[in-house]
Amino acid sequence: MPVPREMNPPGNSPDPWGGLRQIFPEGEIFVVTDDAELGAHTAGLGLATALLGEVAELPDGASVVLLLRNSLVSRDIRRMFRRFGVLLVPIASFDPALDAARYTFDLVRHTDYERACEWNRYWARNIAGQPGPLVFTGHGTGLECAFGDDISADAWMNTRIDVGKWISVASYCEFSLTAPSTRDWRGTFDLNGTVVASGLLVAQDARAREPGAARVRRARRLRAEMVARGPMTLRLREGVLASVEAGGVDFTDALSEVTNPDYELHTLELGIGTNMSLLPRVDWTFNSQLNEGAGPVHLGFGEGITGAHMDFIVAECEHRFEGDGVVQQSHAQPV
Template sequence: MPARHYGDAMTTDLSTLRRIPEGGLRQVFPEGDVHIAVDDAELAEYGRELGLRTLLVENAGELPPEANVAVFLRNGLVTRDVRRTFKGMRALLIPISSFDPTLEIAKYTMRLVLETDYEKACKWNRYWARRIAEESGALIFSNSAGTDLKCSLAMELNASAWLNPAIKPGQWVSIAAYAEMSITAPSSKDWHGAFTIEGTAVASGVLVATDARVTAEGAERIERAKRVRDEIAVQGGIRLELENSRLVSAVGDSGKDFTEAIKDATNPEYDGHVLELGIGTNMALLPHIEWQYNSQLNEGAGPVHLGFGEGMTGAHMDFVVPDGDHRFERTRQNG
């Protein structure tokens, strides 16, 4: 079988809290001071309590031209002006407001950014980039809780991840690029063509995210998605059944059926089709994870998550499987 082709999204150029104040961020920024830029005074104060070199985004013009900076956005989504502010710098983005901007979640997210082992996450990203390119058999995820997913990957797909920890001057990298190998369709015109997923996923984490390009109708769906997410979180988890990459059943631990609510919140035009197969590569965070939180850092802490919707015309909802194994199905040889 020929190696799979990856689209432009594949990036190829790619502790303890108190022991080193910058924590794992020293792996991202090996030399020089590490600055924490925050668009919120309360979170900036919390960063200082953690011993971090913290400033407000509005004062980022005072930083050196090639400064090392982790950008925490609690009050706003990513805009051209924000990106322009950090042009030329080494910038790691943490878009808290895309998930849940409450102060408790923002503090939790900041702690997990410091706890992340970026070298280990990138090692996993390199592993998955190699295996997905080389293997022709279906990818299987399973665990003792009932997860049993068979993921057959297309020959052309987008697989997005950051492969080496350090960020260079002028690079703007999202925390998600470290924490997951995100597999999507090669084109929005063929949004269901990257993979076929069959089976069961038992998820502990449910995330709701919004995109900066969200429409008015999409924003209304996202609000409904947040209410669905909160109800599932109280129950503790949810069991998803998929046929031909389409959600056919989503039942919470209490027995309540959320299938139609999820389809509605993620845009019913997609009819419950999975738009993203996410492979978690930040699993070293697992001991620190609180699954009831809607934090982006939870996304990569489980071995696999399934994403519905795109965050613009409806919510992007991720369902995170907290543990399990993986293997590639052997293909039958000719002759």
Template sequence: MQDIVNPAGCLRQIFPEGDIVAVTDDAPLGSEAAGHGLRYVSLDDVATLPAGSNVVLFLSHNLISKKIRILFKHHRVLVVPIASFDGTPEAARYTLRMTLLTDYLKAAETATYWIDGLRSPAKKVVFGPLAAPGESADVTRLVCSLGPSLTVDAWPHAEIGVGDWVSIGSCCELSITKQPSSNGDDIFSMEGTVYASGVLVARDPRSTEAGGVRIRRAHQLRTEMTDLGSITLSLKDNVLVSASAGGKDFTERLLDVTNPDHGLQALELGIGTNLALLPNVDWRHNSQLNEGAGVMHIGFGEGITGAHMDFIIPESDHHFLP
């Protein structure tokens, strides 16, 4: 894995001037950040920071809340919501390292490329070959039809200004989402087969008690699927019709942990913009930094009444079609 020679060199793309402070609710993680050249300040001591401070906020134990956001309203903040995925020490250290290795300028350039492509007259994006491969070919080919109500969540910039609260996810991916109650193809619809290398489980801060039970089961399912290697997903009319890995079928269990009421409809089309990170990625970790390292990912569930699960496709070409 690549060594971190000068972490400030990466984060300077976001914070060109002044000290860069690692604020976290986990003292061992703060000590590790300090070992990489950042200044560590506990979340409990945020009030000691002068206005306009450059902050990388690592939340290992707390989910994002209005109360926490208010603490940083006068600062420049890159927030890394570790606890929404996996707050264990190993996952937290991995996420810290990937945050420091991210090339934010390249990610912003890639985001701009995709935004321009999606604003063009394109009505479809094909991931994989233009022509459908034979049934026996293990090749990703996904046709994404784009609707008139499509909107993109991204931060296609590198520098963060005073008062900005920017999620690491917005820096490293384009997220196109729909609500579970959304009907029709007004935002997007996907059809085809993909081969995923990574799986993520995420919790929304608004998660319910019943959702929390499903999310715990989703973590167990994620570990089992990841251990089996490549995961094959087939979608038809934007619904997941089969999911398998290592010769085992996981479709019904995915339906259960993401909330059966949503019927395994795809709720997120994600475009990775942090592709330069890929050689350093370890798919065993349930880290948000893995999400943007693949060319694209598909999300099921909303993270509230059940798990939000992302399946990451690490490599694929793409084509914009009218």
């Protein structure tokens, strides 16, 4: 049966931490950031804020929301936070502009983490237990997802983050299935059909070197053009992107180049959004990681190292498991 909604959505709480209190219900929470401008913004919201260089002064066992605007995640940064429970928000991997950083943190505060975890558990149950393929339909999208034998997913199932844990915000907001290796494209899923996407993200991995980083820079320019011309229509056959167009322009070859043509436009990620309650607040023009979990499904190409990782996000559609006869709306509750 449906899960009841909270009467007061997290972001509208009198507590300025909003939904973050679901993750860190006890004690003081600290924002830690590598950027003074972003730190001034969070402090202005009434939130306890420290800069990266001040981490040693935080008390043992502190709850930390880590906003990296200027730095990609590294082992050295992770070592600095062993004494804490950490929610990571890797802003620099997507768009370090101040307006994008402020927008991202606003969505972080407005996320309903308890509900997102319920969705993650729903998808873990059903993908493992349903015999038929998963189908997304409606609003121009018609995509069939057949699963292979080698299924693994990245998702966080428990709302709280305890001391010693380092969890990315994406692990709450999407149920991400990825190819088991760059050589085994179809061991996890096979995709066929059409997708109409409203959002598009570009991400860079910390391990990227030239020419991968150069491809990421070109991908960001390509993203701006495609989103401006959107919505974007993708056609897939056996997990390979056959074409992508926006506003009557074919971007297939350009997408192949910036994500690394060696991958031949194989889909490397099937991402299922678990943070759809954000949809009224989402601005698809931003290259923000929080956008990808707000749509029911997104498809990722490239790995962010040798070329850009690019996610195409469907803003609205329904889903069903073939044969069960049950259709869930994009805004429905997990059952």
